Amino acid sequence: MTVATIRVMIVDDHPIVRDGLRGMFAGTTGIEVVAEAADGSRAVDLALALEPDVILMDLRMPRLDGVAAIRRLADLGSRSRVVVLTTYDTEAEVLPAIEAGATGYLLKDVATDDLLRAVEAAARGEAVLAPAVTNRLMGRLREPEPALTERELEVLGLVAQGTTNRDIAAALFLSEATVKTHLLHIYAKLGVTDRASAVAVGFQRGLLR
Missing domain, CATH: 3.40.50.2300 (Response regulator)
Structure with a gap:
């Protein structure tokens, strides 16, 4: 054959x-x-x-x-x-x-x-x-997805709008260092390494509208 x-x-x-x-x-x-x-x-x-x-x-x-x-x-x-x-x-x-x-x-x-x-x-x-x-x-x-805190969701939403760390800090009355810390936590929870990927996964999981 x-x-x-x-x-x-x-x-x-x-x-x-x-x-x-x-x-x-x-x-x-x-x-x-x-x-x-x-x-x-x-x-x-x-x-x-x-x-x-x-x-x-x-x-x-x-x-x-x-x-x-x-x-x-x-x-x-x-x-x-x-x-x-x-x-x-x-x-x-x-x-x-x-x-x-x-x-x-x-x-x-x-x-x-x-x-x-x-x-x-x-x-x-x-x-x-x-x-x-x-x-x-x-x-x-096997593992449940770690949930983002309300503050992390706010930061992610602003990142999705193209907002810089400085402007996020101003909008949420935080220091830039704190914004960076929130971003690191977001990356870890979403399994990503950069802003664009965080936004993409955020939309996939229904965290962003």
Whole structure:
């Protein structure tokens, strides 16, 4: 029985990453790279035109980021399976990608054999997750999310409006040092490391309207 070749598209804004992945697949029986893209917008266009079986998608790219591209493909009815391949494994990156419709989430330090098996599994419609991502998701299911205090919610709401630490301090009659402390507590509770990610997770959890 003839086994169908898995058609793969590589999406990453770094040429060296695309070259490395293409070279790896070149020596692999049963997998063919049919397209490459350096940004999410181009990836969407190529995916709709070529209908690859599996798309290896980076997250942080120009024009259209990975999560937005995954969401757009889902909205347009694409049948391609998207596997995120990135260096980021925080909750702020993982959850939006999975919720947008990604079939898998792998880190760029994945071993070659594991990546090949993941592509094959994704082509069959199976979910593929890096162990670190699985542990993070399982930990989130086991542990209740720490609640933000009323003051932290106020700070987060002002951050979402683009307010600077100085202006937040003035608005809430606090020192800038206290605002920074509140932000650190917010980051820790939301599992993020920066303002933009805090706002994104805040909206996802319904903390912001």
